[in-house]
Amino acid sequence: MSRILRINCRTKEYSFEDDGPYAGLGGRALTSRVINKEVPATCHPLSGENKLVIATGLMGGSTAANSGRVSVGTKSPLTGGIKESNSGGLFAHKMPKMGLKAIILEDKPEEGAPFSTLFITEDKVEFRDAADITGLDTYPGHDKLLAQYGDKLCAAMIGPAGETLRKTATIQFTDPYKRPARSAGRGGTGAVLGSKKIKAIVLDPEVNIKVSAANADAFKEARSTWVSILKGHPVTSQGLPGFGTSVLVNIINEAGALPTKNFRYGQCDHAAEISGEKIADVIKERGGKTTEGCHTGCIIQCSQQYNDADGNYVTSGFEYETVWALGANALIKDIDDIARIDRICDEKGMDTIEIGNTVAVAMDGGIIPWGDGKAAIELLEKIGSGDPLAMIIGNGVDFAGGAFGVDRLPTVKGQSMPAYDPRAVKGVGVTYATTAMGADHTAGYGVTANVLGVGGSVDGHKKEGNVELSKNLQVATAAIDSMGFCLFVAFAVLDSDNGVQTMADLVQSWTGNDFSVDDLVALGAGAMQDEQDFNERAGFSKVDDQLPRFFETDPLPPHNVTWDYTVEELQGAKA
Amino acid sequence: MSRILRINCRTKEYSFEDDGPYAGLGGRALTSRVINKEVPATCHPLSGENKLVIATGLMGGSTAANSGRVSVGTKSPLTGGIKESNSGGLFAHKMPKMGLKAIILEDKPEEGAPFSTLFITEDKVEFRDAADITGLDTYPGHDKLLAQYGDKLCAAMIGPAGETLRKTATIQFTDPYKRPARSAGRGGTGAVLGSKKIKAIVLDPEVNIKVSAANADAFKEARSTWVSILKGHPVTSQGLPGFGTSVLVNIINEAGALPTKNFRYGQCDHAAEISGEKIADVIKERGGKTTEGCHTGCIIQCSQQYNDADGNYVTSGFEYETVWALGANALIKDIDDIARIDRICDEKGMDTIEIGNTVAVAMDGGIIPWGDGKAAIELLEKIGSGDPLAMIIGNGVDFAGGAFGVDRLPTVKGQSMPAYDPRAVKGVGVTYATTAMGADHTAGYGVTANVLGVGGSVDGHKKEGNVELSKNLQVATAAIDSMGFCLFVAFAVLDSDNGVQTMADLVQSWTGNDFSVDDLVALGAGAMQDEQDFNERAGFSKVDDQLPRFFETDPLPPHNVTWDYTVEELQGAKA
Structure with a gap:
């Protein structure tokens, strides 16, 4: 059972629907398709015309290692373009256990309406009074939800930034330690939830539908291979657990x-x-x-x-x-x-x-x-x-x-850059410039080959090879985000002969649908195409696929490298 | 003599140049050409790469009625696109009397540099200490300039808004009554001047080069016809003088x-x-x-x-x-x-x-x-x-x-709409949507035929005829802005058989260059093309040639009209 729950935040009507046109999609591929097909590209992100989609990945609910990322999609208040921001926490694995693949929030209440907590059970949605948590920071707010709903709480919530419609607002998800510490961080998704007057979404702790692999034996085998791949790479088995990111x-x-x-x-x-x-x-x-x-x-x-x-x-x-x-x-x-x-x-x-x-x-x-x-x-x-x-x-x-x-x-499409200077790490710079998300390292992490020697080696100071590197990583990442895997699996997958095949095997054995490596690539590329299509209709042109000019004019010490791609060269990184 | 004065605000170097590639252009056609050719379209408007151009029209310095508008061109901090904002005051007629057709301000000083007053004489430019007027409002600041430079003061200056780089900042010009009351109002031109650390520009009161018509007899005749056209129309001879705008x-x-x-x-x-x-x-x-x-x-x-x-x-x-x-x-x-x-x-x-x-x-x-x-x-x-x-x-x-x-x-391209609801006055609505300036009534004032019955009659509630109306007005307006005429001459010209011909005659007799009605139209269309070209390279797409969606979804009382043009239909209004 993989239903889509559609909720109108103005009328408070809702419906549980078959996934219909969205069958076969999950995570980012699903959120980006819904936003591209259903949201008028030129609407104001905080208007009733915008929607917010929360979707589990294709592997959501499974026991495959590192497959519990949840995707949030919307038209971004920060960038004015499409946004998928994904998060850890308990939501991704819980949703399938409620028979849910995605939740689509539509419209918004009249001005001055109070905030609600959406309480979602197996077959009902309640708009509950949120007066006691309105205005609260997320930890104390989450504590109140814990007191009310118990230790099996699985919530998504916004803080004061989301309530006041700030463009940096996140949606915070319950983590495995009963804290609202996991974030759909980028692009202001929390402001969209705030505009819809939803302070929190709580998934009924009492619902726990059993989910299992369509092909149990094949899944078990693929899962085991998957663990050995992740455990076999120094970054995922030593670097990250040793010192954190x-x-x-x-x-x-x-x-x-x-x-x-x-x-x-x-x-x-x-x-x-x-x-x-x-x-x-x-x-x-x-x-x-x-x-x-x-x-x-x-x-x-x-x-x-x-x-x-x-x-x-x-x-x-x-x-x-x-x-x-x-x-x-x-x-x-x-x-x-x-x-x-x-x-x-x-x-x-x-x-x-x-x-x-x-x-x-x-x-x-x-x-x-x-x-x-x-x-x-x-x-x-x-x-x-x-x-x-x-x-x-x-x-x-x-x-x-x-x-x-x-x-x-240091922004692209209105979103500021992460922790890698694009002049010296051009593989990720190309991603900043060209992804529909605005400057985003997680959309195609060229740091791998530029700096870490993972997945080969490409000189981050030179233009050569970095457009291709970024494009390949962007497609792979979009697929990973659609399956619901943690992006960090990529470190191991890139250096593994059978990593991509194993991910495809996991999807096929879990869902029971044919799913090849080609399908995996098509899933990622399709998500990117939806995103590019939406942005084009929202008014972005290829001119927006560039870095700010100071990266071209100011050399970066100590290597004194500059950014020197033409807009045309960069188009090669798009799907 | 029609020189261009180019001033580097960082190095304080300057040069008086022939108009060279800009020969035959004036006012808006000149500022838009300079910005399009010389400013990197994707630069930050407040960076040293942006320029600010002040230009007199083709009729600047003449005694033709209502020909004393001055154009200010730059990349707008408000819209991120090209901007021409024109103003009354004494500048336009004074510049030719200094042998100047345009002043181009380039680059900007290091951070923390103090403001200067640019003092321009016939052959020199001085960066004078502006400590005594820095931070002052324009009236007291202008009073200090009057005390220093005397009653023949002809200045342009910014107020605290421009000094602090606000996106609404104007450049204020000395009016005929010794007040800084005339504004190059729209698009934040004052912030660009502020970024270059120029508080005021003063044209030497002692320089007063004699200027005269190339063909005195023809000019005298055209000038007389021109006055009778303006005096013969009820809007320009009765409505506007009677009650103001x-x-x-x-x-x-x-x-x-x-x-x-x-x-x-x-x-x-x-x-x-x-x-x-x-x-x-x-x-x-x-x-x-x-x-x-x-x-x-x-x-x-x-x-x-x-x-x-x-x-x-x-x-x-x-x-x-x-x-x-x-x-x-x-x-x-x-x-x-x-x-x-x-x-x-x-x-x-x-x-x-x-x-x-x-x-x-x-x-x-x-x-x-x-x-x-x-x-x-x-x-x-x-x-x-x-x-x-x-x-x-x-x-x-x-x-x-x-x-x-x-x-x-209610904005288009980041600039807010003037005093005519586009749902009910579609002729000006098309202009708001399509002009490179952002929502701007002065770029093609369809109120004429929609409401005032000037220049024919087109129903402002219906789509039919308004794209053509707006386009024709946009071309004519760009020409008027390039000759330096006040836009209000259009009321009389539109209802006159020989108005456009008389403007062409004025230009030809004043400048001594062949100038037909076709040349006049080409001047206007050329300015629009420069502007559209710049904006495209700055990242605007046709999607930006639209009104915000609430004009489509919310009917306007009392006539309950909505906005219902497609983007494609609107493209017809562009040059």
């Missing part, structure tokens, strides 16, 4: 590609103070946890639990991109300040990459001093309060640039 | 096309209280002036001097669009409050249309109450102060919508 701080700094002081330099003097190695030491010292999974069935365990000096929990899902954005790009040296900001972002429901870059822009504009973590904390704690400065900060890099008169804005 | 309040309200409460209704209950008739009564009662020209040689005299209850000067250039935006669209009833806001906009250097609409959006977002003029005054007086709310308001409608979570935003 921040293992990359020293690596990318060494490569001269760690964007520093709002993308002025490729190396950061205090990189050691914010490195994965340092963080792991601090975590151990304070009784935190150096390994955690973001969803059940994860065997990579790249997440962590970071405590304060007194041993009290501060944050988890404390990622490299967060550490980089605040630590290197905004020059904040104190790792405790950075961890505190990570927690504030989870509490307010905000994308740490966009917020970290925005803090750097606020520093560039003289609003707060460079490197001043305490000042940043003070700023960010105001998000959702109606403070005009918080309205600005909560809207991301381009918006803050417009407010503060800063013209050095 | 606000004569339109009652007319457009009657037509059901006066956008009210952020474009919700086509009629305003208190229209009589803000009408041109009422304003003229108040002006007379208080000893103001009901007629004034915005530049020397004006025989239409549509401007006014508005005094307060004590008979003290408040403002001039108090236009219909200003009165509408604040009076009807933001529901402010007190005409004295509206006049005060007009003055504040001139003082801070801000576009009254964009600011009026932004005030309405702030009301829609619950920031200040609907119709509260005093609250609006308090908000706007903070512009330039570093107050974050002022940063938001000073950036216009789309920006304020993003800050306040308002999705009803």
Whole structure:
């Protein structure tokens, strides 16, 4: 049973539908198809015409390792284009156990309507009064939901940023440790949920439909092969579990590609103070946890639990991109300040990459001093309060640039860049430029071949080979996002002879539908085509597939590389 | 002699050049050609790569009636596209008397550089210390310039809005009455000047090169015919001088096309209280002036001097669009409050249309109450102060919508609409949608045939005929803007058999170059083509040639008309 639940947030009507035109799709391929087919491309993202889709991947509900990512799709308030943002947490595996493949939220209530909690059972949807959690940060709000719904709570919720329609607003998902710590982070999906006046979505803890593989033996075999592939690669079996994603701080700094002081330099003097190695030491010292999974069935365990000096929990899902954005790009040296900001972002429901870059822009504009973590904390704690400065900060890099008169804005299609300078890591730079998502490393992570020597080796300083690298990775990634796998499986898959075949085997044996490697590639390419099609109808042209001009004019120290692709060359990376 | 003065605002180097590739162009045709040829289309508008061009029209310096408009061209910080904004004042006729056809400002100083006053003489440019006027509103700043340079002062300057790089910032020009009351209003040209750290440009009062017609007899004859055409039409000889441009309040309200409460209704209950008739009564009662020209040689005299209850000067250039935006669209009833806001906009250097609409959006977002003029005054007086709310308001409608979570935003290409609802006046609606300028009534004023019965009659409620109407008007307007004529001459020209021929005769006899009606049309069409070409390279696609969707979905009372053009249909209005 794979139903689509369609809910009208204005009339409160709903229907459980067959997947019909969306059969065979999952995760990102499904959300992008729905948005492309059903949302008027030129609508305002916060208008009733926009929709928000939450979809499990093709492997959702299965016991295949690392297959529990959930996709959120919408027209992005940040970029004005299509958006798929995926997250860990419990939602992806829970949805199939409710007979659900996707939830489509439509329309929005009249102005001034109160927030609701959507309570979804096997055959009903209730709009429940959310007065007791409205305005709350996500941790205390989530605690109230835990008290009400019990320890098997599986929720998605927004924080004050989403309620106040900030363009950086995330949707936070319940993680395996009863915390709202997993984020559909990028593109402002939380603002769309906020515009529909939904504070939280709770999946009935009592519903637990048994799901099983269509072909149990084949699935068991493929699953076993899959585990051995993931366990056999040094990145997924040692690097990530050992130091978390921040293992990359020293690596990318060494490569001269760690964007520093709002993308002025490729190396950061205090990189050691914010490195994965340092963080792991601090975590151990304070009784935190150096390994955690973001969803059940994860065997990579790249997440962590970071405590304060007194041993009290501060944050988890404390990622490299967060550490980089605040630590290197905004020059904040104190790792405790950075961890505190990570927690504030989870509490307010905000994308740490966009917020970290925005803090750097606020520093560039003289609003707060460079490197001043305490000042940043003070700023960010105001998000959702109606403070005009918080309205600005909560809207991301381009918006803050417009407010503060800063013209050095590292964004593509309105979304700011992650932790890899595109001048020195051109494989990911091509992805920033060309993906429909706006600057997004997870859409085609060319850092692999450019820096890590995974999946071959392509020089990140030169143009040659990086358009092809990015395109191949973009297609593969879109497929991975559609199956519901964690992107990090790609490290192992890229260096494995049978990785892609094994993923296809998993889908075929789990779903019972024929699914070859060609189908897998077509799934990814199809998602990209839906996304490109939507963006074109939304007004994007190939001119938007470029980086800001300062990457062309300003060489990046220490290697003094620049960005030098023509728009035409970049078109080769699109599906 | 028609030289181009090119000034580098970083190095302070300058050169007086032949017009070379720009020979035969003037006004808008010249600024748009320079921007299209010399500015990288994807540059940030506030980066050193952007340029700002100030150009006199082909008739600049002449004694032809109403030929003293000056064009300002740049890449707009508001729209991200090309911009030509023209203004009255003394600049246009003074430039030729300095041997200048255009001034091109390039690059910008290092961060933290102080503001300068550019003092331009016949053969030199000085960057003079502007510390004494930096941060000042335009009237007191202009008074200081008057004290320094004397009564023959001819200046362009920015206010605090331009200094702080607001997207609504204007450039204010000295008017014939020694006030900085004439604005290059739309698109944020003042922010570009601010980014280049130029607070004011002063043309040496002592330079006064004699200019004369190439063919004196022919010019004299054409000039006389021209006056009789302008004097012979009821709009230019009676309507505009009688009640100023606000004569339109009652007319457009009657037509059901006066956008009210952020474009919700086509009629305003208190229209009589803000009408041109009422304003003229108040002006007379208080000893103001009901007629004034915005530049020397004006025989239409549509401007006014508005005094307060004590008979003290408040403002001039108090236009219909200003009165509408604040009076009807933001529901402010007190005409004295509206006049005060007009003055504040001139003082801070801000576009009254964009600011009026932004005030309405702030009301829609619950920031200040609907119709509260005093609250609006308090908000706007903070512009330039570093107050974050002022940063938001000073950036216009789309920006304020993003800050306040308002999705009803009457903008095209980022610029908000003037005083005619496009659903009921489709001739101007087509112009809003298709001109490269963003929503701009002055780019092709279809109100003529839709409402005023000037230049024929086309039903403004129906699609038929309005694409053609808009296109013809857009071409004619671009030509008028390039010759330096006031747009209001069009009322008379459209109803005259020999109006267009007379304009061509004026250009030919004044310049000594062959100039036919065909050349005139080619001049206008060429300007539009430069503008469209730039915008395409800046990333605009035909999708951007549309109105926001609420104009399609929400019928406009009282006639309940909607907007129903397809994008393809609208392409017919482009050059």
